[in-house]
Amino acid sequence: xxxxxxxxxxxxxxxxxxxxxxxxxxxxxxxxxxxxxxxxxxxxxxxxxxxxxxxxxxxxxxxxxxxxxxxxxxxxxxxxxxxxxxxxxxxxxxxxxxxxxxxxxxxxxxxxxxxxxxxxxxxxxxxxxxxxxxxxxxxxxxxxxxxxxxxxxxxxxxxxxxxxxxxxxxxxxxxxxxxxxxxxxxxxxxxxxxxxxxxxxxxxxxxxxxxxxxxxxxxxxxxxxxxxxxxxxxxxxxxxxxxxxxxxxxxxxxxxxxxxxxxxxxxxxxxxxxxxxxxxxxxxxxxxxxxxxxxxxxxxxxxxxxxxx
Amino acid sequence: xxxxxxxxxxxxxxxxxxxxxxxxxxxxxxxxxxxxxxxxxxxxxxxxxxxxxxxxxxxxxxxxxxxxxxxxxxxxxxxxxxxxxxxxxxxxxxxxxxxxxxxxxxxxxxxxxxxxxxxxxxxxxxxxxxxxxxxxxxxxxxxxxxxxxxxxxxxxxxxxxxxxxxxxxxxxxxxxxxxxxxxxxxxxxxxxxxxxxxxxxxxxxxxxxxxxxxxxxxxxxxxxxxxxxxxxxxxxxxxxxxxxxxxxxxxxxxxxxxxxxxxxxxxxxxxxxxxxxxxxxxxxxxxxxxxxxxxxxxxxxxxxxxxxxxxxxxxxxxxxxxxxxxxxxxxxxxxxxxxxxxxxxxxxxxxxxxxxxxxxxxxxxxxxxxxxxxxxxxxxxxxxxxxxxxxxxxxxxxxxxxxxxxxxxxxxxx
Numbered sequence: 001x002x003x004x005x006x007x008x009x010x011x012x013x014x015x016x017x018x019x020x021x022x023x024x025x026x027x028x029x030x031x032x033x034x035x036x037x038x039x040x041x042x043x044x045x046x047x048x049x050x051x052x053x054x055x056x057x058x059x060x061x062x063x064x065x066x067x068x069x070x071x072x073x074x075x076x077x078x079x080x081x082x083x084x085x086x087x088x089x090x091x092x093x094x095x096x097x098x099x100x101x102x103x104x105x106x107x108x109x110x111x112x113x114x115x116x117x118x119x120x121x122x123x124x125x126x127x128x129x130x131x132x133x134x135x136x137x138x139x140x141x142x143x144x145x146x147x148x149x150x151x152x153x154x155x156x157x158x159x160x161x162x163x164x165x166x167x168x169x170x171x172x173x174x175x176x177x178x179x180x181x182x183x184x185x186x187x188x189x190x191x192x193x194x195x196x197x198x199x200x201x202x203x204x205x206x207x208x209x210x211x212x213x214x215x216x217x218x219x220x221x222x223x224x225x226x227x228x229x230x231x232x233x234x235x236x237x238x239x240x241x242x243x244x245x246x247x248x249x250x251x252x253x254x255x256x257x258x259x260x261x262x263x264x265x266x267x268x269x270x271x272x273x274x275x276x277x278x279x280x281x282x283x284x285x286x287x288x289x290x291x292x293x294x295x296x297x298x299x300x301x302x303x304x305x306x307x308x309x
Numbered sequence: 310x311x312x313x314x315x316x317x318x319x320x321x322x323x324x325x326x327x328x329x330x331x332x333x334x335x336x337x338x339x340x341x342x343x344x345x346x347x348x349x350x351x352x353x354x355x356x357x358x359x360x361x362x363x364x365x366x367x368x369x370x371x372x373x374x375x376x377x378x379x380x381x382x383x384x385x386x387x388x389x390x391x392x393x394x395x396x397x398x399x400x401x402x403x404x405x406x407x408x409x410x411x412x413x414x415x416x417x418x419x420x421x422x423x424x425x426x427x428x429x430x431x432x433x434x435x436x437x438x439x440x441x442x443x444x445x446x447x448x449x450x451x452x453x454x455x456x457x458x459x460x461x462x463x464x465x466x467x468x469x470x471x472x473x474x475x476x477x478x479x480x481x482x483x484x485x486x487x488x489x490x491x492x493x494x495x496x497x498x499x500x501x502x503x504x505x506x507x508x509x510x511x512x513x514x515x516x517x518x519x520x521x522x523x524x525x526x527x528x529x530x531x532x533x534x535x536x537x538x539x540x541x542x543x544x545x546x547x548x549x550x551x552x553x554x555x556x557x558x559x560x561x562x563x564x565x566x567x568x569x570x571x572x573x574x575x576x577x578x579x580x581x582x583x584x585x586x587x588x589x590x591x592x593x594x595x596x597x598x599x600x601x602x603x604x605x606x607x608x609x610x611x612x613x614x615x616x617x618x619x620x621x622x623x624x625x626x627x628x629x630x631x632x633x634x635x636x637x638x639x640x641x642x643x644x645x646x647x648x649x650x651x652x653x654x655x656x657x658x659x660x661x662x663x664x665x666x667x668x669x670x671x672x673x674x675x676x677x678x679x680x681x682x683x684x685x686x687x688x689x690x691x692x693x694x695x696x697x698x699x700x701x702x703x704x705x706x707x708x709x710x711x712x713x714x715x716x717x718x719x720x721x722x723x
Binding site: 102 | 315319323521523524525
């Protein structure tokens with residue numbers, strides 16, 4: 001299957017500052033792809049180069065099998081992190097304007113807008129000025145602007161910020177529906193549990209460079225050797241080779257150093273009389289843990305990217 | 310192209326639906342005609358309806374002419390003759406007349422007249438009417454074949470050295486056009502410049518920029534905005550011109566001079582020809598400023614200086630009227646920012662050589678296109694720098710390294 005987006009060795013400098021260096025990834029139809037990284041890692045700059053907002057200083061970007069064109073822009077829906085709407089205009093004319101700029105005929109845009117407004121409970125507010133809407137409502141309006149023209153490639157940067165749990169679930173469902181419809185979705189977010197729940201594959205960028213790239217499941221399995229989950233009685237925090245011990249709801253999560261295996265911990269516990277084990281399992285780390293681990297490991301020094309097919 | 314029109318339509322509707330626009334379109338004519346109307350009413354109200362007497366000791370006046378003059382001009386003053394000054398004084402004291410003129414015996418040699426009035430000096434229009442009466446009477450004494458020439462003076466036609474341009478003095482309202490154009494330039498174009506500044510800084514401030522730039526190119530966005538706001542300005546101008554036409558038609562029913570007005574179509578055509586690129590130039594410069602700075606207030610301060618460049622000719626009105634062909638004014642004609650007003654002023658006063666008009670228009674149009682291109686490029690550089698001012702060095706670097714060239718290099722390397 002040909003990738004919808006193919007980014008190869010992308011680089012970008014702002015003056016002497018290297019914002020992105022040698023970033024590569026591919027995104028396919030029918031997948032939600034996570035673009036992750038700490039603040040200032042170069043995620044948004046990569047997205048902007050992908051969208052032809054910035055010209056890259058090196059590397060290539062291929063969208064729908066070639067260079068970006070004006071016609072291809074109509075097939076892309078983009079929800080930027082730095083977002084806003086015309087505050088002094090009505091909600092309906094604002095969204096209609098943005099939809100027609102994406103190549104929609106006004107009558108079609110009007111019909112589809114009505115459906116979207118009803119779906120997001122904004123229909124009653126369509127005549128209001130944008131500035132009269134709550135932050136959450138404005139956020140939903142911007143998601144409508146991203147999806148109204150039925151794009152084939154959807155890029156959402158922090159799509160859940162400003163949303164309450166009900167609307168977060170709604171947006172998650174909508175993104176999942178888009179994926180099932182065969183759309184390619186690139187999602188950039190700091191909410192790792194959302195990435196874990198939704199994304200098939202991810203790329204983790206740190207200090208402008210790729211440090212992790214591949215399938216979420218494979219990445220988690222690869223990092224699994226470094227932690228165990230325990231349920232039992234006693235203090236498990238003082239075991240040798242444990243970097244961090246966290247206790248939550250009666251269960252322990254032990255993060256191990258690189259030279260310690262779960263088998264070593266199991267043996268260490270077996271000889272102790274002061275503890276009682278009720279459950280012992282090799283822990284699959286959360287993406288949150290992996291993220292922190294990889295970013296801290298990389299530190300200020302650029303590291304080799306780890307790729308998981 | 311469709312997107313450009315969409316942006317233009319959006320900008321146009323957004324501005325014309327604002328209350329401030331309606332206030333400007335309706336308010337300015339209302340203000341002007343209101344003040345004008347009050348002045349006229351005060352003038353008319355302050356007038357004394359009683360006739361004005363005269364004593365013709367020189368025997369030059371023809372009372373029969375008065376009937377003819379009164380038929381021509383509805384508001385012509387009523388004059389009545391008195392045999393001597395005593396009779397006129399008696400009538401004045403009795404309140405039958407408001408004033409009387411004495412035409413002394415020596416009038417034909419020294420041209421001196423005398424006016425005596427009661428409580429208040431008569432209006433200026435009465436003296437004007439008496440001048441018409443007196444001049445008409447003097448002309449009537451001459452042979453019929455020379456009367457029109459004596460009454461109307463001469464008609465001067467000035468022709469340029471290359472023979473391509475002619476100017477006829479004393480015809481129509483041509484001399485008014487530059488002043489009206491200046492007025493429009495100030496109120497309509499400058500307000501559009503303000504809208505443009507606001508349009509660009511607004512989208513940076515409310516973060517709509519990034520969504521827009523994934524739908525339209527910077528050049529489409531900038532051109533669309535300029536086009537839409539030019540439409541706003543033209544709507545303003547048409548509304549004001551419409552108000553002027555209505556005022557002229559209504560006014561002509563009451564004021565004789567308005568009936569004699571003719572419209573200088575050639576000059577109006579020239580005004581439109583120069584207005585379009587001048588507007589594009591202003592739009593380009595304003596947008597460049599708006600894209601380079603972070604706040605509207607900063608942009609307005611810089612744009613104030615730019616505005617001055619466009620109204621430079623107003624500082625040299627005295628020179629334009631006294632020496633409309635001076636080399637300095639030729640320079641102003643060829644300078645893109647001052648071309649519009651200088652050409653219009655000089656057109657009404659002298660025969661501008663055709664080459665100057667052609668070169669001026671071409672240089673203005675090329676500069677305008679360049680300014681829109683510059684605006685699009687600076688806009689692209691500055692559009693996502695939220696809260697950051699663009700440095701001149703960054704702008705120059707951005708201009709030196711055109712985007713397409715860089716893209717080709719990247720593709721070749723790949």
